[in-house]
Amino acid sequence: MKYTLGLLSALTLTGAALAAPQTFDFKDPKGVNNAVFKLDAPLEAINGSASGITGTVSYDPENPGATKGKIVVAATTLTVPNALMKDHLHGDKWLDVKQHAEISFEVKALKNAKTTGNETTAEATGTFTLKGVAKELTVPVKLTFLPDKLAARSPNLKGDLLVVRSTFQIQRADFDIMPGQAADKVAETIEIVLSIAGASPK
C-alpha cells in the first residue's frame, strides 16, 4: 500500500513538472530574430527592421492560452537603408533613441487561443511601449512550439524552440512621434511584423 501511494505521488509530481510552463529566452545568437516596420505614405515608403531583440516568454505546451512574457527591442538597432533617414529616425524629433532606448510589448493575456498540433493562434493583450508612451494593445499572434528542435539550431544544446509571429499596426500619433507632421512623407500608420524564435534549453 505504501509502495502504491509512493508511486502515485511520484507520478503526480512528474506530471506536474512536465506540465509546468517553460521559459523561452528570445536573445538570439543566430541573429535571425527581427521586427520589420513599414510605413507607406503618399510620397514615400519607408521599410526597415530592428535586430536587437531580447525578452522571455513563459509558455506551457499543455496550456498555450496561459502564455505571458515581455519582448524588448533595442531602439538603437532600428535600421533603414538610407543613412540620413536613419539619423533622423533615431533623432530627438522622431524616436529619440537616446532618451527612449527600448521598445517593448508585455503580454498579459492571450484570448481566443486555438491550438492545432504545435500551432496556436490567439489575440495577445498587453502593454506596448514606444518612445516612453505605454498603450494597451490587442494583437494577433501565432505561436509555433518546436519540441526538441533547439539542437538543430545550436548543436551543443538540447531543448525546445518557440516561434512567435505577429503582424499589427500602430498610429505614430498615439506614441507622440511627430503627430500630424510630415504625413505626406511619413505615414501615420506603422505596420510592425514581428518574427522571433526563443529557446528553452533542458
Added chain:
Amino acid sequence: MKLRLRVIALALLVAANAWWLAAGANRGWTKTLLPVTALDEVTGLTGITYEKRFLPGLDLLGLAWLGAAVLAGASLISRTTTHTQTHTKT
C-alpha cells in the same frame, strides 16, 4: 571655354545616368546599407542583416542633372562675356 563646359555637362549627365541604370535604377533615396535576407530552416524565419553597399538613388541622379544644368548655364554666360570683351577691344 564654352564648348569645354558643355562637353563636361554632357559627360556628367551621361555618366550619372549610366551609373544609376547600371546600379539597378533605384527609384528611391540613395542607400548605403542593403538588406540581406537568410532563411533559418529550423524555425522558418527569415533573418535580415544589412551589408554596407552604395546604391545611388533619384536624389543623386537629380543632383547630377542639376550640376549638368549649372555647367550648361555657365557655358552660356561664358559666351556672352567673351563677346563683350571682343567688342570693347574693337
